[in-house]
Amino acid sequence: MTPLAAIVPAAGFSSRMGRLKPLLPLGETTVLGRVVGLFRSAGVERIIVVTGNRGDEVAGAAREAGAQAVHNPDFARGMYSSILAGARALPVDAEGFFVLPADIPLVRRETVLRLMHSFGLERPAIVYPRFRDERGHPPLIGRELLPDILAHDGEGGLRAVLERHQRDAHDLDVADSAILRDIDGPEDYEAALADAGRGYPTPEECAQLWALSGGTGHVMRHCRAVARVAEALCAALNARNPAYPLDMDLVRSAALVHDIGKGTRRHEEAGAELLLDHGFPDAAGIVRVHFDLDLADDAPVAEREVVFLADKLVRCDRPVALDDRYLEKMAMHADEPGAVPAIRGRLERARKMLARFDREMGVPAEQLAREALA
Structure with missing residues (x-):
């Protein structure tokens, strides 16, 4: 050295x-x-x-x-x-x-x-x-x-x-x-x-990360749409549980960069490593699990679940029903051995997450996604 x-x-x-x-x-x-x-x-x-x-x-x-x-x-x-x-x-x-x-x-x-x-x-x-x-x-x-x-x-x-x-x-x-x-x-x-303890990028730092990574316009538009939906979900959860609010800034930040590794194999891992390389461990932890996530019945909903579900309610930069998103994936990968059962398993976990959010927010998450992107 x-x-x-x-x-x-x-x-x-x-x-x-x-x-x-x-x-x-x-x-x-x-x-x-x-x-x-x-x-x-x-x-x-x-x-x-x-x-x-x-x-x-x-x-x-x-x-x-x-x-x-x-x-x-x-x-x-x-x-x-x-x-x-x-x-x-x-x-x-x-x-x-x-x-x-x-x-x-x-x-x-x-x-x-x-x-x-x-x-x-x-x-x-x-x-x-x-x-x-x-x-x-x-x-x-x-x-x-x-x-x-x-x-x-x-x-x-x-x-x-x-x-x-x-x-x-x-x-x-x-x-x-x-x-x-x-x-x-x-x-x-x-x-x-x-x-002093912030472990996630500001919106301006998110923009710089995208510039450094050479991200494509449609992926960035998707991330911005997911961020809007994630903000709506987070606000609804916080309104029902004001004593223990989730960190809206962290949710927004992680959503804005959740697909920054897109185009690489296991893009969620690649995105998380990029964020760690720039000093953003909190955002990296969310990005690493946004592709597939299971939540135990006795575990609290946290920022990572918000970003995960928001991502599943957005196709490109428009709202989509959760089932439709996964069924489209099954049709796209129908000829690949083992792909459909794997996607079906992810769908079941996402359905469970959607039901949990609907109960805790008192309003359907899919409705909030449509309103956020109207």
Whole structure:
């Protein structure tokens, strides 16, 4: 593995936040702990946290998280002074280094791993993560740029240096909107708290996943239709059981990408693996079982059952009766040995699921599907 390091500027005043951002709680750790943990989980062992404002506190948190702390006495001069302090502390054997400010804490581990793979494969001067045509953090910078970085007067920041090497840069498209999201003020922090444990893609990330996978238009239209039906089923279930609501956002997300592996053998497995590769385990778990699913009588209905049934009530992008969908499959595969009994078994399990939903919602699921796609 190519030896890499990371520079984490954490020296600022946090003036717009009103509280020291690196030490704010986030999930089971802090904002800074999350960033350090990100790199450690990806195998980056040399992590340099650059301190400034309240340096002793931040340094202690950095060391506790497993990073090296380097103080920048000139931190009041701005971010570039912290990048210089970190660059001077880089290990001599580091072939490249990430730069990720401490207030961009939600970047996914899988994004860092993809950047590392691209850097090792192509060895460009810089690898930028890019989300929907916009570059974000952390760039992965080759060691050969260090002389230019150290000699720069700070005008225009790090970007000015990197732009001089544009011809040797590579953009890596990722399905990770967090590369563009920093914690600037209280609203950003509240959003980060809500998003810290999210294991499924946002609608924008779903669109990026489809762009990366090269999905066809009719499959994407089907997924959007399934998402509308799934939302209707989820809303009906939640209305009858408001004390224990299902996660509508998870349902919508998984439905939007449930057929992203279409065109491959065992497309549900292929789709789930793609989602895991991009850091979305919750959606992957639903996609993996959407083709065929059985629910025990004493087991509660969950998000995966919602997506499963919604998929069975949509043909292309129009509503279909559940029996009709499976009977069509039987006719299509009538000449294949063993196919019809297998499809009949899936039909019986789907009928059982449909009856369960009808009872729990108090309204026929097929009716809701027709209304959702009217």
